[in-house]
Each structure stands twice: as C-alpha cells, then as structure tokens.
Amino acid sequence: MSDRSIGTPAQLRDPNYTPALQQAIPLGIQHVLAMFVSNVTPAIIVAGAAGFGFGSDAGAQGFPDMTYLIQMSMLFAGIATLFQTIGMGPVGARLPIVQGTSFAFIPIMIPLVSGKGVEALPAVFGGVIIGGFFHALIGTFIGKIRFALPPLVTGLVVTMIGLTLVKVGIQYSAGGVPAMDKPEYGSLLNWSAALVVIFVTLALKFYAKGMLAVSAVVIGIIVGYIYAMIMGMVTFEGISTSWERAAPIAFPVPFKFGFEFSAAAIIGFCLMSFVSAVETVGDVSGITKGGAGREATEEEIAGATYADGVGTAIAGFFGGFPNTSFSQNVGLIAMTGIMSRHVVTIGALFLIFCGLIPKVGAVIRTIPIEVLGGGVIVMFGMVVAAGVSMLSDVDWNRRNMVIFAISLTIGLGLKLEPKAVQYLPDTLRALMTSGLLPSAFIAIVLNLILPEELAGEATEEVSGGMSGHGKGSLPSSD
Template sequence: MADTSIGTPQELRDPNFTPALHKAIPLGIQHVLAMFVSNVTPAIIVAGAAGFGFGSNSPDFPELLYLIQMSMLFAGIATLLQTITIGPVGAALPIVQGTSFAFLPIMIPLVAGKGVDALAALFGGVIIGGVFHALLGTVIGRVRFALPPLVTGLVVTMIGLALVKVGIQYAAGGVPAIGKPEYGSLLNWSAALVVIFSTLGLKFFTRGMLSVSAVLLGLIVGYVYALMMGMITVEAIGTSWDRAATFALPVPFKYGFEFSTAAVIGFCLMAFVSAVETVGDVSGITKGGAGREATDTEIAGATYADGFGSAIAGLFGGFPNTSFSQNVGLIAMTGVMSRHVVTFGAIFLIICGLIPKVGAIIRTVPIEVLGGGVIVMFGMVVAAGISMLSDVVWNRRNMVIFAIALSIGLGLQLEPGAVQYLPDTLRILMTSGLLPAALIAIVLNLILPEELADEATEEVSGGMSGHGSGSLSGD
C-alpha cells in the first residue's frame, strides 16, 4: 500500500513528482540496497572464472576491485540515463539499472581460465553488443512477437540453470578450491547455510527495509559468522582496505579492445533477451506504479538506455547493464512512482563506484558466504523463468518446442566435450547452452504450424499434460 505521508495519491503516481529530500534519499538508497548484491556478483563470478586470485595479497586483487568498482559506477550512470534522460535515450521512469546475470553464460566460457588477457575480447563484445542493443530500440515493438512467454520463460530458466552450479561451488569453497581438502567441508557449508536461513528469515518474517534488503543483510550476518569462525581475519580486512585507493576514476580501454566473433555474436543475441526483459520491467513499473500501460516512447527510450549504458560501461571495463526486476516490485510495494527518488539512488551508486575502498570491503566477503547469497539469487532466476512459463498454453506444439530446446541447450551445457571439434567461436556459443536453446525455441516457434495447438497432448506427455492454461494453481 502506498505511503500517503510522502505525497497525495495523484503525486505518488506521477514520475515527475519529487518527495521531500528527507524521504526521497532513504527511498532511493532502499532501491540500491535491493539490488546491490546482485549488481556486483557478476564481476566476482567472471573474475573467478577467469582465474583471478581472490586473496588480498594476490597480484590480481587490484583488477578485481576495479571490476567491482565499474559495476557500481556504471549501474549508477545507466540508471541516470533512464531517470534523467538524454534526448530519446531513457524512459523518464524510475528504472534501476544493474549488471545483468543474463550475459554470464556467455561471459564465463569466453574468459574461462584465461586471466586478465581474456578481458579485451570480452569488453569488445560488450561495446559492440551494447550498440546493437541500443539499435533494437528502433524496432523493439515489431520484434516482440518472436519472443512470447514460451521463449522468454525458457531463456530465463536456462540462465538460472546455467548458474546454479556456480552457487554450489562457491558455497563449498569456490571454484579455485576444488581438489583441496577443505572443499565441501562442514565449515564452508555452514557459512553458506547461515546466509540462506538468515535471508529467508528476514524476507518472510520482517517488513519494510529489512525485508527488501534481505539478501544484503543475510550476507552481513554470514560475514559476521565467518569472522567469528576464523574464515576471515581482521588483519585481512585491514590489508584489503589499505591496498585500495580512497578515490579513483575509470580508465578508458583499461583492458584494451579486441574483436572476437564469439563475443560479438553472443552479446548481440543476448541483447534480444535483455531488451524483452526491459520491456517487461517498464510495463511492470507503469502498471504497478501508475496503473497504465507503458507507451511506445517509454519502451524505446528504456531500450536505448539499456544499450548505450552497456556500451559506455564496456569502454571503461564495465559489464552489460539491464533493468532490475526486483526494483519493479519495490515500486509496486511502496507505491512511489517518482523517478527522482531513483535518481538519488543512482548518485549513491556512482559515489560508491568512485571509491575503491567500497569494493575492497566487498571483496573480503568469503566465497562461501557469497555462495549462500548466490544460491538464493540464481534459484530465484530459475523460479522467475518458471513463473513466466506458467503463462504458456501447454499444448503439444509448445511442449515439443520446449522439450527440444531445453534438451539440446542444457545437454550441451552439461557435456561441452560433445562439440569439441567445432571451430572455437561456434564451440563457445554452443556450450553456453543458452544461445542454442533460445535460437531453437525462436525458430521452432516461428515455423511450426499453429494447427498443432488444438491437438491432444497425451501421446507426447505420457498423460501428464495438465491444464491447457499452464496455471500452476490448478484452477
């Protein structure tokens, strides 16, 4: 229910309304707390996949801090594009941008075990893919037909399934720790479980800010537990703090620029998925906050900001940005539609991104503690995909499309050696699992005749066809 102490019901539904500063600033920071962990996690995962050293004494430590710093800085800048706008770029709505999980299944194979040297090709793909993403703003309304809930739900589910392994590895001790005696130890798992149960308790047994920032607070509880159990020491925290600068500006082309066919194709194809996700978020904001449909101008502006925000981030070593769905729910919950509230949150993110010591503290979080938060976050990605699939009419045609796309996509992800003789570019794209699944689903959805929609499903589903509406409630 909307808080009428902030403004009148009419003002609360107006994106241009600015609440009093003593209320607007806390509301803006609340938006940041809701997305903070999700925003910096991709940088840590990509660094881990590339083989960066995670200790405060590692030579890669400054690089990891920089990636975390850029995640915060350019999430804030991309958010400002959405709220303040520059010409047609931006929706002039309270849209919070952040580093996208969707691109992780593409980024991980690109950098796997290659260290800092792999980042030039990665960010080359981010820049080109971002420009392509922005261009989608001119046609997004005309290509949405090719991405119904069957396709988008499958893709989101595949993103989550591609990442849940990372959460388990982190909870057990981190990918670099595999083969060491402590990997999978009770101590490691206890830290992850503390985070999971703390997050659940805060999410479902508290209200307001405590519930909204449950994952962040759960990580803090896990951090304190790890400190008490000796998994991290005060000395290590002090070393990280001392090694980080107080203030630092982003460096253009810090990691160079390299054209990689696999990276460019991967980022451009995933731009479609990210663009559709943004369309859904914009629609959710206008419906939940203002009780109306999003306009074509708002949808196009949001897509432009998505793309240009990602391209600008790539120039300085930042990852692709997209709208964050958890903040859509926050707007519906608070009833505050003001874009200027989110602007305050964006400024807070930018300040954090210019202070490397913030990233230094984030990096001292033990990988097992982060694993607990990642398990929750990536599990929610899978759940979101399944929720989208609940809108699908599960006739034989749609079941066949889903079955083939999921089988091939997930199968290639689980057994990458099956395509080891393909050229490197194609092999990387295929073993992501996500792109072949999405491509198969899109193509089959466009070419298979709709006449199948009225046929019985029993021979395919083995008598488990369920309800045609796809409802999970059985109504």
C-alpha cells in the same frame, strides 16, 4: 515505506513528482539495497572464472583488477540509471528504472574467460561495446519483434540463465573452484557459512517487512560475514590489507583492460541483447502498471531500450559489464506505490559515489567465497523461479511442449557436456557450449516455423495424461 503522507495518490503515481528530501533519500537508498549484491556479483563471478578472483592463486596479484571490476559495476549501474531517470534526447524512459549489471550475459562471458586470466578481458569488453551499440539499435524496432518472443521463449531463456549458473552457487558454497582439490572443499564449515546466509535471507524475506525484507540478501550476507569472522574464515589482516591497498578515490580508466574484436564475444553479446531488451520491455510494463496503473507507451519502451544499450556500450569502454533493468526494483515500486523517477535518481547518485570509492570494492573483496555462495544460491534460484513463473503463462499444448523440450535438452545438454562439440570451430564451439544461446535460438526458430495447428491436438502422449489444464494450472485434486 509506503506512507501516504509522502504525497497524494495522484502525486505518488506521477514519475515527475519529487518527495521531500528527507523522504526521497532513504527511498533512493532502499532501491540500491534491493539490487546491490546482484549488481556486483557478475564481476565477482567473471573474475573468479578467469582465475584472478576469490581464493585463486592469482588472487593477491589480481586484487586491483577485481576491485576495479566491482567498482565499475557500481559506477556504471548508477550512470545507466541516470540515463533512464533523467534521459538524454531519445535515450531513457524517464521512469523510475534501476539499471544494474546483467546476469543474462554471464553464461556468455564464462566460456570466454575461463582460466585465461586478465588477458581474456579485452575480447569480453570488445563484445560489451559492440553488443551495447547493437542493443541500442534494437530500440528502433523493439515493438516489431515482440511477437517472436512470447512467454514460452522468454520464460525458457530466463530459466536457462538460472540453470546454467546454479553450479556457480554450489561451487562457491563448497569453497570455490580453486579449492576443489583441497581437503576443505565441501566441508561442513564451508557449507555452514553459506547456509547461514540462506536461512537469514529466507527468514527476512518471509517474516520481516519493509526495508528488512527488501534488503534480505544484503543482510543475509552481512550476517554470514560476521559468522565467518567468528569461525576464523576471515582474517583481520586480510581486511586491513584490502583497505590499505585501495585508493581513497579513483576514476574510471578508458580501455583499462584493452579492446579486442572476438567473433564469439560479439555474436554472443549481440544475440543476448535481444533477450535483455525483452526483459527491459517487461520491466517497463511492470513499472507503469504497478506504479501508475497504465500501459507503457512506445516512446517509453524504445527509450528504455536505447538506455540499456548506450549504458552498456559506455560501460564497456571503461571496463564495465552489460547493464539492464533490474526486476527486483519493479517489485519495490509496486510495493511502495511511489513512482517518482527522482527518488531513483538519488539512488543512482549513491551508486556512482560508491563506484568512485575503491575502498567499497575492497571491502566487498574480503567477503569469503562461501558466504557469497549462499547469496548466489538464493539469487540464481530466484532467476530460475522467475523463468518458471513466466512459463506459467504458456498454454502447454503439444506444440509448445515439443519446443520447450528440444530447446532445453540441447541447450542444457551442450552446457553439461561441452566435449560433444569439440570439433566445431572455436567461435561456434564457444557459442554452443554457453547453453543459453542454443536454447534461445532453437526456441525462437521452432516457435516461428512450427504450425499452430498442433495447438488443438491431444497431449497425453507427451505429458503423461496431464492435458487440458489451462495456462499454468494444475490438475484438479478431486
């Protein structure tokens, strides 16, 4: 929806402009559709890892808890978005920034909750709250630390987020972790549901336009859901039960799952806050460049970072996970050319409405794990691709290649073989086996201490002769 009849070119580039309501409402809902599945997926993954999610033996008993986590994901994504669009003192960029539950923290949360059930959640939410306040604090000096987080570091971190999570997509598509010991795990039927989602999503992304392309993952999951129904993978009894169990309306409960100080959780969330803050800086810059053709101001960058942290901390008090700006909505603003923050405010109100209606979460809860797996493969694959795209801006000299190689190898290696550090203290072991944190830490430290003099040296010995091909470019074919 980029019809210039919505406003003049000057109005479309103005964050304070409000289109007519009949145009602003569908534009706002369009923003929600672009991020909806990505926003609720972290809650589903964490619940599944803890043992009360899809297909687990505790699934029936854990139904209210999982529905509540999904509900809070929607509610506090909407509230955090209002912090960005409307603002509150220094909090908020007052730009069309859509907030949502962050993928970046999933590799931190999974080791904390793995197989421990609801009892593991107090430590997680303790980390969310403390990490949120720390994230807000970063807003006071975010401009001064950007030098320590160049594309080499941020690209590596984003790539690692995707790489540490792709396993989840494969497991879901095959039938889910609880089904691993069952004959149907990895069956053609399970994979067929995931593949339907993948193919429909790809078809819409590449051959459709407008709302269909923007909502490709949502539509892909809906089509996969219908396919699963036809194939008998969804029982109507399960749907009616989910609908009946959910209350008509429910408000967030303070400390629903409790609160606990865990060194591993607090350190992990605080360290990941730096990565999330840098991601937000990139999104704010992308919005101002793509929507208004200008650079973001220091006040906008600081305000956006404050909103990230405050939104995360408040969500943690009520059982919500960390929030961050959503990059897919940055692309949507560039595509539509509509910079209005009030359009995004309407989308935020729609998210809040959905978050107060548990039946929305109950319906999401009935999606077969194999169908969700198809969507997760696409989403996490795109995270990896986004990281690779960021790495294309790196000058691949020997220094940068060494930093990348060491950081990736150690981080991913410890993730794949956690027993390699089994004798470390519990807190340190949880941080090291996240994969993401050791990679990020090593990359930042090496980038700061290794001399730039290496930049001019030949790279043949470590790159197979493919040296001297600029930033992200390929060798000539002639």
